[in-house]
Amino acid sequence: MRKSFGDAIADDLRYALKACIGEENFIDMQPNKSNNYCCGGGGGFLQSGFPEERRGYGKIKDDQIKETGATYVIAGCHNCHAQIHDLSEHFGGGYHVVHFWTILCLALGILSPKERAYLGPDLKKVNVFHDEIEVFEV
Amino acid sequence: MAETAIKLGGKRKPNLLDELREMLPQGNLNLCLTCGLCSSGCPSSSFDDMDPRKFLRMLSLGMDEEILASRWPWFCSMCQRCSRVCPMQIDIPQMIYKLRQKVPRSERPKGILHSCDAALANESLSAMGTSPEDFEWIVNDVLEETQTDQPEFKDLEAPLDKEGAHFLVNQNSREPMTEPDEMVPLWKILHQVGASWTYPKTAWAAENYCLFMADDEGWEHITRKAAEVTDKLGCKIFLNTE
Numbered sequence: 001m002r003k004s005f006g007d008a009i010a011d012d013l014r015y016a017l018k019a020c021i022g023e024e025n026f027i028d029m030q031p032n033k034s035n036n037y038c039c040g041g042g043g044g045f046l047q048s049g050f051p052e053e054r055r056g057y058g059k060i061k062d063d064q065i066k067e068t069g070a071t072y073v074i075a076g077c078h079n080c081h082a083q084i085h086d087l088s089e090h091f092g093g094g095y096h097v098v099h100f101w102t103i104l105c106l107a108l109g110i111l112s113p114k115e116r117a118y119l120g121p122d123l124k125k126v127n128v129f130h131d132e133i134e135v136f137e138v
Numbered sequence: 139m140a141e142t143a144i145k146l147g148g149k150r151k152p153n154l155l156d157e158l159r160e161m162l163p164q165g166n167l168n169l170c171l172t173c174g175l176c177s178s179g180c181p182s183s184s185f186d187d188m189d190p191r192k193f194l195r196m197l198s199l200g201m202d203e204e205i206l207a208s209r210w211p212w213f214c215s216m217c218q219r220c221s222r223v224c225p226m227q228i229d230i231p232q233m234i235y236k237l238r239q240k241v242p243r244s245e246r247p248k249g250i251l252h253s254c255d256a257a258l259a260n261e262s263l264s265a266m267g268t269s270p271e272d273f274e275w276i277v278n279d280v281l282e283e284t285q286t287d288q289p290e291f292k293d294l295e296a297p298l299d300k301e302g303a304h305f306l307v308n309q310n311s312r313e314p315m316t317e318p319d320e321m322v323p324l325w326k327i328l329h330q331v332g333a334s335w336t337y338p339k340t341a342w343a344a345e346n347y348c349l350f351m352a353d354d355e356g357w358e359h360i361t362r363k364a365a366e367v368t369d370k371l372g373c374k375i376f377l378n379t380e
Contacts (some may be wrong), residue, residue, distance in 0.1 A: 044350025
């Protein structure tokens with residue numbers, strides 16, 4: 001947001017997300033949009049071999065997420081997804097991290113059991129498309 | 139007080155600040171008010187006893203050796219929160235990028251280096267080394283399975299090198315390599331809205347570790363190849379999913 005398309009696209013994403021999950025289920029973290037903090041997954045941090053500093057950096061993001069009380073976080077890219085997933089496990093927040101495509105397909109009722117790897121137990125069985133498809137956990 | 143004015147002899151040696159000067163507004167680091175807004179908003183402040191303001195002060199004082207020995211440039215995520223709040227518009231992340239370049243290529247963090255080199259070694263430009271053939275096979279395999287198991291999507295598409303498609307969509311290597319089913323929701327959304335799209339067979343990988351490596355040549359190579367295949371296929375919009 002801060003680096004490319006600005007707050008306008010952040011508002012677009014919020015519009016689409018609220019349409020999927022309902023206005024009352026969306027909680028913005030503080031600060032947000034262009035004033036938000038980076039999660040610390042980008043810039044090569046995930047691959048650079050400094051996990052202590054990377055998680056120290058991400059602690060701010062982890063605190064922001066916990067403060068919302070939300071159980072799901074939408075990640076904007078793969079680096080964010082991997083980093084926030086790690087933060088949730090490392091700092092024990094236990095929140096789930098998903099891409100927006102998962103939530104959109106869930107809301108549309110076209111998300112099969114195989115496409116739910118990042119959903120928690122509370123949503124694994126909700127609105128399942130082709131419930132008969134078996135998933136083998138690895 | 140000295141009887142006569144003291145004159146410093148010799149010519150000043152060029153230093154790091156001279157190299158970075160062109161990035162500064164009016165080439166003047168004295169524009170930094172040392173207000174510390176950069177540091178107060180930087181999640182990397184304090185690691186290795188460094189922060190953005192300190193970094194600028196050290197630069198200003200010519201402490202080149204200490205700066206170049208620091209691991210701190212690798213603790214920056216290039217998020218630009220510092221430069222956004224800087225009242226003097228000093229582009230600190232761009233300086234950090236240049237400092238990464240001062241590290242000999244082979245001595246930069248191995249994880250990033252290997253991913254950059256891996257991408258440059260295959261036509262997919264995949265940091266995980268996925269070949270175009272493997273990508274095509276995985277996409278088609280997942281597509282066929284989805285068409286069969288979810289008959290409402292028997293017409294689902296995941297085209298490769300489809301000429302004249304409106305959107306050229308790229309794909310992070312992580313999905314085809316480790317969680318291929320995660321590609322399907324995006325295909326479904328594109329299908330539902332009737333989008334005309336295609337993956338390219340080459341330069342499809344969305345990740346670009348050469349950028350993180352501060353390897354300008356590698357970064358440009360990856361970006362240029364993606365742009366070229368977009369033009370070659372006559373696609374109107376390059377949709378970077380990363």
